[in-house]
Amino acid sequence: MTSEQELVKAxxxxxxxxxxxxxxxxxxxxxxxxxxxxxxQVIFHEGDKEDYLYVVLxxxxxxxxxxxxxxxxxxxxxxxxxxVGWSSVTPVVRQRTAGARAVLPSRLVAFDADELRxxxxxxxxxxxxxxxxxxxxxxxxxxxxxxxxxxxFANPADYKEx
Amino acid sequence: xxxxxxxxxxxxxxxxxxLEKLHANLLKMGYRVLGPQIQDGAIMYKPLNSIADLPRGYxxxxxxxxxxxxxxxxxxxxxxxxxxxxxxQFFFPAFSDLTNFTRNEHGQWQIEESETDLTPLALxxxxxxxxxxxxxxxxxxxxxxxxxPIYWSRRQSAFILAVDCLHPxxxxxxxxxxxxxxxxxxxxxxLTELEEVFLVEIGSEAGHLVMxxxxxxxTSAFWLQSAQKGLEDALTKMxxxxxxxxxxxxxxxxxxxxxxxxxxxxxCMSCASCTLVCPTCFCWDAxxxxxxxxxxxxxxxxxxxxxxxxxxxxxxxxxxxxxxxxYRQWLTHKFGSWYxxxxxxxxxxxxxxxxxxxxxxxxxxxxxxxxxEVQS
Amino acid sequence: MIQTLGKPHAFSPSEPMQPYWAKIVEIVHxxxxxxxxxxxxxDTHLREGFHFKAGQFNMLLVPGLGEAAxxxxxxxxxxxxxxxxxRSIGNVTSTINxxxxxxxxxxxxxxxxxxxxxxxxxRDIVIAAGGIGLPPIRPVIYYVMHHRHDFGKVTVLYGxxxxxxxxxxxxxxxxxxxxxxxxxxxxxxDDTWDGRVGVxxxxxYNTRLxxxxxVILTCGPEIMIxxxxxEALARRVPPERILVxxxxxxxxxxxxxxxxxxxxxxxxxxxxxxxxxxLQPFVNVEEF
Numbered sequence: 001m002t003s004e005q006e007l008v009k010a011x012x013x014x015x016x017x018x019x020x021x022x023x024x025x026x027x028x029x030x031x032x033x034x035x036x037x038x039x040x041q042v043i044f045h046e047g048d049k050e051d052y053l054y055v056v057l058x059x060x061x062x063x064x065x066x067x068x069x070x071x072x073x074x075x076x077x078x079x080x081x082x083x084v085g086w087s088s089v090t091p092v093v094r095q096r097t098a099g100a101r102a103v104l105p106s107r108l109v110a111f112d113a114d115e116l117r118x119x120x121x122x123x124x125x126x127x128x129x130x131x132x133x134x135x136x137x138x139x140x141x142x143x144x145x146x147x148x149x150x151x152x153f154a155n156p157a158d159y160k161e162x
Numbered sequence: 163x164x165x166x167x168x169x170x171x172x173x174x175x176x177x178x179x180x181l182e183k184l185h186a187n188l189l190k191m192g193y194r195v196l197g198p199q200i201q202d203g204a205i206m207y208k209p210l211n212s213i214a215d216l217p218r219g220y221x222x223x224x225x226x227x228x229x230x231x232x233x234x235x236x237x238x239x240x241x242x243x244x245x246x247x248x249x250x251q252f253f254f255p256a257f258s259d260l261t262n263f264t265r266n267e268h269g270q271w272q273i274e275e276s277e278t279d280l281t282p283l284a285l286x287x288x289x290x291x292x293x294x295x296x297x298x299x300x301x302x303x304x305x306x307x308x309x310x311p312i313y314w315s316r317r318q319s320a321f322i323l324a325v326d327c328l329h330p331x332x333x334x335x336x337x338x339x340x341x342x343x344x345x346x347x348x349x350x351x352x353l354t355e356l357e358e359v360f361l362v363e364i365g366s367e368a369g370h371l372v373m374x375x376x377x378x379x380x381t382s383a384f385w386l387q388s389a390q391k392g393l394e395d396a397l398t399k400m401x402x403x404x405x406x407x408x409x410x411x412x413x414x415x416x417x418x419x420x421x422x423x424x425x426x427x428x429x430c431m432s433c434a435s436c437t438l439v440c441p442t443c444f445c446w447d448a449x450x451x452x453x454x455x456x457x458x459x460x461x462x463x464x465x466x467x468x469x470x471x472x473x474x475x476x477x478x479x480x481x482x483x484x485x486x487x488x489y490r491q492w493l494t495h496k497f498g499s500w501y502x503x504x505x506x507x508x509x510x511x512x513x514x515x516x517x518x519x520x521x522x523x524x525x526x527x528x529x530x531x532x533x534x535e536v537q538s
Numbered sequence: 539m540i541q542t543l544g545k546p547h548a549f550s551p552s553e554p555m556q557p558y559w560a561k562i563v564e565i566v567h568x569x570x571x572x573x574x575x576x577x578x579x580x581d582t583h584l585r586e587g588f589h590f591k592a593g594q595f596n597m598l599l600v601p602g603l604g605e606a607a608x609x610x611x612x613x614x615x616x617x618x619x620x621x622x623x624x625r626s627i628g629n630v631t632s633t634i635n636x637x638x639x640x641x642x643x644x645x646x647x648x649x650x651x652x653x654x655x656x657x658x659x660x661r662d663i664v665i666a667a668g669g670i671g672l673p674p675i676r677p678v679i680y681y682v683m684h685h686r687h688d689f690g691k692v693t694v695l696y697g698x699x700x701x702x703x704x705x706x707x708x709x710x711x712x713x714x715x716x717x718x719x720x721x722x723x724x725x726x727x728d729d730t731w732d733g734r735v736g737v738x739x740x741x742x743y744n745t746r747l748x749x750x751x752x753v754i755l756t757c758g759p760e761i762m763i764x765x766x767x768x769e770a771l772a773r774r775v776p777p778e779r780i781l782v783x784x785x786x787x788x789x790x791x792x793x794x795x796x797x798x799x800x801x802x803x804x805x806x807x808x809x810x811x812x813x814x815x816x817l818q819p820f821v822n823v824e825e826f
Contacts, residue, residue, distance in 0.1 A: 039732070062727070062735060074727040077735040079744060103732045140740060143765065147737040148725050152759040153669040153699035260555045263601045270642055271601045273556065308554040308792060415801065418823045445796035448555075448789055452602030459602035461555070466795070473797060475787050477627055487825035495799065502802035503793075 007032055010057050010109050014081060016133050024126045031115040037061075037102035043084070048096045050088035052110035056080055059106025064099045076144065077103065083137045088113035089120075089130070166380055170370055173386075175379040176353070176360040181239065183376045184323075185213050185286070191372065193284035193321055196252065198242065203231055205245035207252070210286050217242045224332040224513065225401075226522040238355050240287050243331030246518050248441030249285055249292055250299060253313045253320070260448060260461035271459065278312075282319035288349070290342035291334060291512035293324050295441030297348050301504040302444045321368055324349035328392040332401035333513030335526055339407060341510045343396040354389040361389050402516065402526045407497065407507060413533060414498040418490065422532045427486035429521045434467035436515035436523075437492065442508050443467070468492050493528065545589035548579065548596070548645045554792050557599045557644025558584060563619055565639060569703045571626040572670065573635055574611060577643065578619045588617055591652035592677035593783060593811045597791045598622065598634065599644030606630040607788040607806070610648065611673035613680040623673035623705065649791035651811045653678050653755060653781065661753050662690040664745065666766045668738050668758025669698045672705045674783050674810075675757055683716040690751065695741035697723040697762075701731045721745070739765040742773065749774040757783035764821070767814055777815035784810050784817075800826065 011017045056078050063076045078084045120127030188195050197210030200217050216239045223230045262274040303313035324345035336342030345352045350369035354361040364370050437443040447466035452459040468491050474482035482488050500508030516524045548558040560577040567573050579585040595609045612621030626632040665675050682692050698704045701724050714720050721741045723734035756766045770780045786798035786805040793807030801820045820826050
């Protein structure tokens with residue numbers, strides 16, 4: 001299987017690509033690549049340039065932040081069909097704010113972030129489609145983060161006021 | 163005196179001096195007679211050794227946060243309307259034993275058989291609101307699946323001498339709740355106090371038996387009419403009203419976010435007085451303790467209140483952490499959820515919570531305010 | 539409602555607060571501060587016939603100290619000994635967690651409503667549990683394993699604070715081998731954990747369910763339950779088929795002492811298992 005065919009097949013397995021128009025699909029295939037990672041392999045480091053938006057095809061990727069004195073903390077994992085690095089599409093800080101590392105043998109499709117942004121600017125229908133999808137991702141991440149923040153499993157004694 | 167045939171359902175007249183014989187009969191039959199007496203300027207329910215101890219000549223003047231016993235010199239035995247106490251303290255005591263444990267020779271805990279005092283109680287002078295309250299509590303403590311042993315042992319042998327209320331207490335609204343001023347069925351004897359006589363309705367076989375040897379007269383049309391008129395007058399003298407009380411469950415449970423809850427929370431001190439004086443409140447706590455020598459342990463049941471801070475403790479904190487949520491719980495339970503739980507309102511309109519609230523909170527006014535807020 | 543079905547239970551209608559003695563026969567350490575206590579009644583009649591339904595709880599008594607309401611976490615078809623998974627939270631639970639095999643506890647029960655297993659026949663089941671919320675549902679998992687053909691797709695979505703807090707890890711493979719799909723996540727992981735890091739509600743994103751035929755069972759911290767319900771409703775599962783096991787301050791187990799009330803319901807008697815449609819009017823009322 002050529003890499004182009006492999007790419008198309010991989011993208012067609014991802015739910016939101018299945019509802020894309022053929023024209024939009026063609027545009028996005030052009031800026032996509034497939035990467036493979038071994039367990040433990042770094043995908044990107046904190047502080048790296050935000051070069052790609054990734055979607056996990058198979059395996060598992062952990063999002064990590066290193067806290068001085070506490071080491072590498074795993075904030076979240078992304079499994080098949082989950083996005084990694086969505087902030088590369090709407091960058092505020094033009095550096096990765098967290099690192100990503102494969103924890104299982106993984107295959108990811110990567111979209112060139114600069115090219116993706118340009119496509120969104122040029123074709124607003126395409127842009128709207130992508131942004132709507134990413135808004136849902138962010139909403140899900142926010143809900144997760146809030147629940148993690150609330151520490152809902154904590155022993156209540158830990159939170160009792162003195 | 164001619165022999166008058168009486169049976170369950172009969173109404174006869176009892177001359178005032180015959181009350182003593184009635185009381186004596188109860189004692190002779192082995193009852194511990196409890197009745198209202200004055201102590202420390204208030205009416206308490208205590209063992210009644212003689213009818214001379216009844217608060218004859220007194221009336222109570224009650225309003226929100228105000229209670230006074232006044233000697234008016236009348237000759238009635240039962241004109242003083244209830245004070246802070248209700249009869250629930252006898253069937254559902256404030257402190258009672260759940261289980262007592264001792265260690266056996268192997269050091270294992272064993273349950274100790276406890277002594278229960280089985281002396282039957284005679285409640286001498288139960289006002290209609292309080293009779294209704296007993297019947298509400300019957301639904302709580304005597305269920306199909308289980309019966310509270312303390313409540314059951316005292317309630318099933320209890321004798322109830324009910325007294326109609328011809329001089330409403332000022333804070334009560336029994337008429338609105340359908341519980342008074344005339345006592346509903348459920349009594350052994352029902353007395354309506356007139357000037358010269360009591361009218362006595364026999365409510366049960368026990369009531370019938372107690373009348374043996376008691377000097378009675380046939381009723382006269384005049385007396386019956388006086389009683390009727392007295393009760394009708396009493397209806398017009400209610401100090402408070404609560405219209406459409408059967409609509410309250412829907413009203414309250416659909417408006418748990420009303421502004422009025424914030425309003426009452428500013429005044430309520432969460433002191434729990436209302437729940438203590440209320441004759442239907444039933445919440446309790448189990449308190450465990452072990453003797454210092456480690457050889458005996460005890461589970462005690464004590465009255466609790468939804469206003470107590472730890473009442474709604476759950477893992478992670480308190481599900482009702484402030485006065486607003488606690489007051490709302492009490493009121494929506496009493497007038498709302500109670501219906502779904504027990505098929506009847508939790509309130510009998512006795513007015514005690516109004517009289518004994520130090521912040522002058524009047525449940526009828528609060529409910530009226532919520533209604534007005536919702537309708538506007 | 540206390541159902542007798544002709545079988546003995548540690549509960550006397552005339553003395554409902556009286557405990558029955560049971561001996562601790564085994565203690566299984568499950569997670570930090572959590573152990574399962576296996577109890578056998580001293581009375582042989584009770585030991586042989588004590589009957590409970592999945593989701594019910596017992597009141598466990600330490601004389602002199604108090605009672606704790608603990609869900610029964612063992613197989614309903616294993617009547618000889620009953621398992622209670624206990625997390626140290628307050629005085630009573632902490633004391634029980636320091637007890638040894640051979641020690642005696644007082645037991646009253648079983649109390650409460652149960653997971654209506656008969657209603658699940660032919661349906662897909664999604665179990666969404668968090669932390670110490672899994673023990674009350676474990677009897678359902680055992681029942682499913684013994685009667686697997688009675689049910690459709692069965693999925694367990696489970697999470698805990700960290701990998702050390704996951705309950706019953708030694709059983710996961712047995713459940714999966716019995717045809718139960720299992721997805722596990724933790725709130726926070728370190729680099730020794732290769733599993734998912736996230737929260738239980740987002741496990742729904744990876745789960746395909748048919749809202750017309752799925753029943754959801756959920757138990758855990760109330761915040762988690764709330765978000766699980768969001769996800770279930772978003773996937774159009776009807777409120778009557780979202781079943782929740784709640785927790786309140788339960789002292790008597792009988793609906794007598796009043797402490798566990800939510801609106802008209804006594805959680806100890808009308809619950810702890812409720813279908814969500816019953817709770818909907820109250821669930822968004824703060825501090826009710």
